Amino acid sequence: MKFKRLSIGLLSSVAFAALSLSASAQDIKLGYNGDLSASPSAQSGQAAVLGMEAAIEDINAAGGVNGKKLSLVTRDDTSAPPKSIQNMSELIDNEKVAAVFGPTNSGNAMAWKHLANQKKVPVIGNVGSGTDITKPMSPGADNYMFRVSMVDREQVAALMAYVKKNADKSKVVGLMAETTGYGQGGLKDMEEIAKLQNINIAATERFGVADTDMTSQLGKMKSAGVDTIVVWAQGTPIAQLVRSMEKINYFPLMLTSWAADNITFYDAAGKTLAEKPIFMRTIGDTRTPAQQKLFDRVGPKLKAPGSFSFALHGYDSVLLYAAAAKQANSFDGSAVRLALEDLKTPVKGLLKTYDKPFSKTNHEALTAKDLVWIRWKDGKLLPYSDAIIGTLNTADFKQ
Numbered sequence: 001m002k003f004k005r006l007s008i009g010l011l012s013s014v015a016f017a018a019l020s021l022s023a024s025a026q027d028i029k030l031g032y033n034g035d036l037s038a039s040p041s042a043q044s045g046q047a048a049v050l051g052m053e054a055a056i057e058d059i060n061a062a063g064g065v066n067g068k069k070l071s072l073v074t075r076d077d078t079s080a081p082p083k084s085i086q087n088m089s090e091l092i093d094n095e096k097v098a099a100v101f102g103p104t105n106s107g108n109a110m111a112w113k114h115l116a117n118q119k120k121v122p123v124i125g126n127v128g129s130g131t132d133i134t135k136p137m138s139p140g141a142d143n144y145m146f147r148v149s150m151v152d153r154e155q156v157a158a159l160m161a162y163v164k165k166n167a168d169k170s171k172v173v174g175l176m177a178e179t180t181g182y183g184q185g186g187l188k189d190m191e192e193i194a195k196l197q198n199i200n201i202a203a204t205e206r207f208g209v210a211d212t213d214m215t216s217q218l219g220k221m222k223s224a225g226v227d228t229i230v231v232w233a234q235g236t237p238i239a240q241l242v243r244s245m246e247k248i249n250y251f252p253l254m255l256t257s258w259a260a261d262n263i264t265f266y267d268a269a270g271k272t273l274a275e276k277p278i279f280m281r282t283i284g285d286t287r288t289p290a291q292q293k294l295f296d297r298v299g300p301k302l303k304a305p306g307s308f309s310f311a312l313h314g315y316d317s318v319l320l321y322a323a324a325a326k327q328a329n330s331f332d333g334s335a336v337r338l339a340l341e342d343l344k345t346p347v348k349g350l351l352k353t354y355d356k357p358f359s360k361t362n363h364e365a366l367t368a369k370d371l372v373w374i375r376w377k378d379g380k381l382l383p384y385s386d387a388i389i390g391t392l393n394t395a396d397f398k399q
Helices: 002-025 042-061 081-094 106-119 152-165 181-196 215-223 235-247 263-269 289-301 305-328 333-340
Strands: 028-034 070-076 099-101 123-125 145-147 173-178 201-207 228-232 253-256 279-281 372-377 380-383
Touching: 028 042, 028 081, 028 305, 042 070, 042 289, 042 305, 070 081, 081 099, 081 106, 099 305, 106 123, 106 145, 106 181, 123 305, 152 181, 152 228, 152 253, 152 279, 173 181, 173 215, 181 201, 181 228, 201 215, 215 235, 235 253, 235 263, 263 305, 289 305, 305 333
Parallel strands: 028 070, 028 099, 099 123, 123 145, 173 201, 173 228, 228 253
Antiparallel strands: 279 372, 372 380
């Protein structure tokens, strides 16, 4: 009798476990594919995942989407394109994810975006900022690449608008960029938008991502009389650049990519030199009540508080996916893509309220007007403003 009761109990436990597994199997899987461990940018990927997990938790607590719960499957691509391509195939073919988020590094998105388009799986980038990520594979083709993050060209458009309006002081302009795909992509944007703004570029210099002495390149800038330098590079090389400026006591006005927000830049540059560049990002260290609420949840897990902006990108990117799937009443990739391109109802995110953020031809949720000017001050990323910034408007951001 005792054995019989034990058997019944065991069977009940097995049945309950099977039921739980079955319910779990019915979850709609979302994937994250990006660097979570290898490069300095990994802290951005980690933050984006924390934001996504928080959004999924909130959505599930409110009943899920179309009667289904969401779950997240992560893959670390260690910043390596071959690994990122492999991850993409695993997420789509083996894990059967409904959508992919990421990557951390722009070059990896360019390596596998064809897979997302071929297999009709929506991707919503929330870290990588490379301009070409969301461009269709061919003119007019269906495009499954979307983004809720910074965009290199949007940043460049704003920086060059600043230079243009600062013509009284920015009389001789130079460009500098690292030799990686990230740096050279940004340099291309800078050169093209400088032409649109009729800004003459007096000198252009490049440097390696691992270089620690850029005095030779800076010496050429100084000889050319450059008073304003626009820089496109990652955090650590930007720090080496300002350290090199100190070596020759040459400090022109310096506008840079958003990578200057990275703690690796601050640590390598030091407090005083870190305060030299002006740059843009989606948020500073001041937060709205809703943003603060998320920070209180995920902040203790962040490797660096400055990476919190990516948690916001991650959170909002999931909200937009959920809104599209709900509107489509489907998780089919094609249906969700069409819904994203024509969202009928505004989505209240933590960065902003998204009112028709995407269209057939525009897959960028954030533009130059959504960005904030930032400068390091006393170890904090604080909003920056001056007489020039106060006059900038959307029409100034030519691209």
